[in-house]
Amino acid sequence: GNSVTQMEGPVTLSEEAFLTINCTYTATGYPSLFWYVQYPGEGLQLLLKATKADDKGSNKGFEATYRKETTSFHLEKGSVQVSDSAVYFCALESSGGSYIPTFGRGTSLIVHP
Amino acid sequence: GAVVSQHPSWVICKSGTSVKIECRSLDFQATTMFWYRQFPKQSLMLMATSNEGSKATYEQGVEKDKFLINHASLTLSTLTVTSAHPEDSSFYICSAIHLERAGEQYFGPGTRLTVT
Numbered sequence: 001g002n003s004v005t006q007m008e009g010p011v012t013l014s015e016e017a018f019l020t021i022n023c024t025y026t027a028t029g030y031p032s033l034f035w036y037v038q039y040p041g042e043g044l045q046l047l048l049k050a051t052k053a054d055d056k057g058s059n060k061g062f063e064a065t066y067r068k069e070t071t072s073f074h075l076e077k078g079s080v081q082v083s084d085s086a087v088y089f090c091a092l093e094s095s096g097g098s099y100i101p102t103f104g105r106g107t108s109l110i111v112h113p
Numbered sequence: 114g115a116v117v118s119q120h121p122s123w124v125i126c127k128s129g130t131s132v133k134i135e136c137r138s139l140d141f142q143a144t145t146m147f148w149y150r151q152f153p154k155q156s157l158m159l160m161a162t163s164n165e166g167s168k169a170t171y172e173q174g175v176e177k178d179k180f181l182i183n184h185a186s187l188t189l190s191t192l193t194v195t196s197a198h199p200e201d202s203s204f205y206i207c208s209a210i211h212l213e214r215a216g217e218q219y220f221g222p223g224t225r226l227t228v229t
Contacts, residue, residue: 036220043119043206043220044157089156099145099210099218105156 002027006090006104013080013111021075021107023064023090031092033057033066033073034101038087047075047088085111116140117209119221126197126228133193134224136207142187143209147218148180151204163190197228 007022025033032051036044048057053068062077073090090104116139126132136146144165149157161182162170169182179201181193190209194201208220 041223041225043117043222044208045220046217093216099216100147100159100162101218103156106154108154 002031002092002094002102004090004092004102004104006088006107009087009106009108011107011109013109015082015111015113016079017111019075019077019080019084019109021088021090021109023073023075023104025071025073025090025092025102027071027092027094027102029095030068031094033064034091034093035062035064035073035075036089036091036103038089038106040086044089080109080111082111082113085109115211115214115217115219117207117219117221119205119207119224121224122222123225124227126226128198128228129196131193131195132197132226133191134205134207134226136190136192136209136221138188138209138211138219141209141211141213143190144187144212145210146184146190147208147210148182148190148192149206149208151206151223153204157206160192194226197226199228202226202228 003026034049035047037047048059050057050066056065064075087106087108089106091101118137120135146163148160160175163182163184165184171177184190206223208218
């Protein structure tokens with residue numbers, strides 16, 4: 001079956017530091033890959049996505065590249081802000097249109113001023 | 114556009130009572146909605162897939178008689194937790210599939226249920 005593995009948190013950084021949150025996946029076929037962000041007490045918001053190999057998703061300074069050869073979709077940001085503090089979820093959806101996602105466990109990011 | 118709302122945002126109920134949570138797609142039609150449960154500091158657990166005009170599809174281990182799902186219209190799905198117990202206390206999140214946006218999934222803000 002499908003699975004998503006994320007690095008365990010919390011990840012604690014100082015403002016303007018470089019961020020990497022690792023995500024690897026197991027799936028058959030060619031899944032679409034997503035990063036969602038959840039701020040405290042809220043639902044999930046789509047941060048970025050990539051639908052095929054070598055695609056790069058980007059939004060709000062965050063980037064992730066779909067690497068089929070390493071089955072990875074690592075999230076990066078060059079300079080984090082305090083407002084980026086949240087929980088980040090990596091997810092995949094299988095090809096075939098079921099729309100049912102598989103989520104990773106989430107990685108908490110804490111950014112200090 | 115593509116906003117999903119949930120009501121209520123939080124609710125406290127007594128053991129043995131039932132509580133209904135609404136999920137609405139405000140500016141698009143959604144034939145498919147999902148209901149998730151999230152425990153503190155954990156990922157989302159898919160409970161069921163709600164399809165407009167048909168019965169919901171429940172994930173393994175989810176009691177369909179306890180978590181009643183109704184998707185009566187293209188913009189509304191409801192989750193009713195029947196005979197609630199303290200272990201049902203959780204954060205419940207719904208999402209809706211936007212077919213006109215290549216199946217992108219939009220999430221509601223969640224409902225915090227506390228059963229006393």
